[in-house]
Structure formats: C-alpha cells, structure tokens
Amino acid sequence: AQTVTQSQPEMSVQEAETVTLSCTYDTSESDYYLFWYKQPPSRQMILVIRQEAYKQQNATENRFSVNFQKAAKSFSLKISDSQLGDAAMYFCAYSGNQFYFGTGTSLTVIP
Amino acid sequence: KAGVTQTPRYLIKTRGQQVTLSCSPISGHRSVSWYQQTPGQGLQFLFEYFSETQRNKGNFPGRFSGRQFSNSRSEMNVSTLELGDSALYLCASSLGLVGATDIQYFGAGTRLSVL
Secondary structure: OOEEEOOOOEEEEEOOOOEEEOOEEEOOOOOOEEEEEEEOOOOOOEEEEEEEOOOOOOOEEOOEEEEEEOOOOEEEEEEOOOOHHHOEEEEEEEEOOOEEEOOOEEEEEEO | OOOOEEEOOEEEEOOOOOEEEEEEOOOOOOEEEEEEEEOOOEEEEEEEEEOOEEEEEOOOOOOEEEEEOOOOOEEEEEOOOOHHHOEEEEEEEEOOOOOOOOOOEEOOOEEEEEO
C-alpha cells in the first residue's frame, strides 16, 4: 500500500529565510503525482505545488520549489524568502489510484 | 468560479445520533472525495464518488456512507455517532480524470463534535 511520511511534525523559520520540509513516500506504481498542500489556520486546504513522477525537472511556483528524488522516493518542499503568510500546516500528498496524505508539518514563521 | 462549498461549517451531536454533511463541488467537477482530519491521524480518506458511483473507498466502518447526486453534489452520512467521530470532515472535488492526473480542490470543512 502507498504511504506518505512527513517526519517533521513542526518546523520554524525566520522571516525572509529559507526552509525545507521533508516528505518520503512508498509506492510500487510507476505513474503518479505528488503534491504539497497548505492548510492555513482558516482551514481551507490550498494546492501549493504539483510534480509529475515522469518528469525529472523539479517543479517551481514562485518562492516554492521541490526537490524530487524518484529513486529515493523523496519529495521535499523548499520555501524561499519566507513570509508571515506562509505559516500553516503543510501536507505532502501522493496521487495514484487515490490520494494519500502525510500527517503534516506545522510551519511557524518568526518575524 | 465558485469553490467547493461544505455545509454546515459546525455541528454538535450526541453519541448515537446520525449526521449528514453536504458538499457542493466546483462547477464541472464530477469527482468528490471525503476525508476525515484529526490531530493524531492526519487526513484519512473516506471515499470518492464519481458520476454518482462510489469509485474508491477507505478503511472506515459501514457507519460512514455517502452518495452523489446527478448534479455532482455529494452527501456524507455517519450513523450511530461515536465520540471518536469528532473531527474535521473535508470534501475535495476534481475533474475525476482517470489515473493520477487530477488536482483536488478542498472545501473549508465541517467541524463535527460528538458529545
């Protein structure tokens, strides 16, 4: 069965600094997608970034980028120039025949 | 375009009661998935409906059921509520594309408290 593991329950970063959130997954499928979702205190889950497994190039979205290591089954999220609005719970997710979510990393941004 | 709408936002029930939660997907989306979110367990997948049919199901007891209507709106029902059912229930809609290419868009959730 597919599993998604986020080993960092909590992380903190100084405003304007860079932080990396870790995610590993386990799967036997060859075709899948990986996602990072953000859940601010208001609770609405928002898609941050998406990576197709067949693409070697790492996805980027403005200040957000991923480091996708398919062989290692690792999918980390890097947030550059952290802002106060980045404070949220971040979930890593795997999509194959269905979605699987990690347990989340709570990110605190320190002014 | 309106987002995913979940109603109600908050519910308080007592043990043994049943509850129905509603989810209206983004216009044009045919797939609706339901998740249970608790602090200790994270997001647990309940089930997915596509074109009025249950397409995938998670490992939840039969007390948890759902359905989808012809307009893609979905309802989730929990019967014989237990204290452990207290959670945030999230609904996500997507186009329902075959395979792994879908993006799920989430509603704000329904906070259920069972007393």
